[in-house]
Amino acid sequence: MLLNFFTSYAMRRTGAAAVTMAAASVIIFAFIHLIPGDPTYVLLGDGATPEQAEALSKKMGLDRPIVVQYFTWAVNVLQGDLGKSLFFQAPVLEIIADGAETSLLLAGITMVWVVLIGIPIGMLSATRQGTAVDQTASGLAMLFASVPTFWVGLYLILIFAAWLGWLPSSGYPSIFEEDGLYNLRYLLLPSLALAAPNAALILRLTRASMLDVARQDYVRTARAKGIRPWQVTTRHIFRNALLAVVAAFGFTLAGLISEAVVTETVFSLPGIGRLVVQSILRRDYPVIQGVILIIVMLYLTINLGVDLINRYLDPRVELE
Numbered sequence: 001m002l003l004n005f006f007t008s009y010a011m012r013r014t015g016a017a018a019v020t021m022a023a024a025s026v027i028i029f030a031f032i033h034l035i036p037g038d039p040t041y042v043l044l045g046d047g048a049t050p051e052q053a054e055a056l057s058k059k060m061g062l063d064r065p066i067v068v069q070y071f072t073w074a075v076n077v078l079q080g081d082l083g084k085s086l087f088f089q090a091p092v093l094e095i096i097a098d099g100a101e102t103s104l105l106l107a108g109i110t111m112v113w114v115v116l117i118g119i120p121i122g123m124l125s126a127t128r129q130g131t132a133v134d135q136t137a138s139g140l141a142m143l144f145a146s147v148p149t150f151w152v153g154l155y156l157i158l159i160f161a162a163w164l165g166w167l168p169s170s171g172y173p174s175i176f177e178e179d180g181l182y183n184l185r186y187l188l189l190p191s192l193a194l195a196a197p198n199a200a201l202i203l204r205l206t207r208a209s210m211l212d213v214a215r216q217d218y219v220r221t222a223r224a225k226g227i228r229p230w231q232v233t234t235r236h237i238f239r240n241a242l243l244a245v246v247a248a249f250g251f252t253l254a255g256l257i258s259e260a261v262v263t264e265t266v267f268s269l270p271g272i273g274r275l276v277v278q279s280i281l282r283r284d285y286p287v288i289q290g291v292i293l294i295i296v297m298l299y300l301t302i303n304l305g306v307d308l309i310n311r312y313l314d315p316r317v318e319l320e
Helices: 001-035 039-044 049-060 065-079 092-125 132-146 149-164 179-213 215-222 228-267 271-281 285-313
Strands: none
Touching: 001 065, 001 285, 039 049, 065 132, 065 179, 065 285, 092 132, 092 179, 092 271, 092 285, 132 179, 149 228, 179 228, 215 228, 228 271, 228 285, 271 285
């Protein structure tokens, strides 16, 4: 029965996601083509004649009505073809795949930092409410939550790369190249820069959620029964506080994609974020459309995963 429930829910959510994707594809395509500038002049240079630009535009299919261009693109997307880059003259999927390793590893390492920093310190702050530890943790969380990511990144480069020389300041050779996993050191500073505001958010949310749960009647009952304090904290308070934290993790992971645009630019990382910036400057429509479409898919997938995890953590949660 439980399996049927989840299957039915998954089918409903998949249908809703399909409608959302269809609407998003229309919006993405329309807005991308409203960006000022002509990609033909970007490719040919400022010295191109109108005749050359017109010939190239016709060759790339940019002279056709926008509705025809959209449906041609949409049909190809349904077949797994995101088109061909106007600038690189290569399939969009291949170009995205080249930057996916950097972005995925950066997001993964960042989430590790967020978990290792945000949750333990948030728990400590909640259990030491009102003490110097709590006030210090809350103050630092407020500070890092309000500081721009690029500012944190620049100071990390200055301290750990320029002054101490412990870590590289830019670039990223693949882990599949020479030195293998040792190349992950190139992602430590950018991941810390990305993790700073997100860990601060998780820290504050963990603290607030635990303090809210600690006021519940069942927690007071558990303490009155003589259950050890650490068991009350871990089994009763922290587990129930996880519902809000897990939801925040979902939005944090999805938000890393947009935040990575600035970080990858600061640290000169060959990732998806930097690819988006370069593609916008080049008016490379197929690449921009493909990247944004994949980001929307990731958002929908993450939201579904968060809902299912919350249902597992608390069976009382109704999935409608």
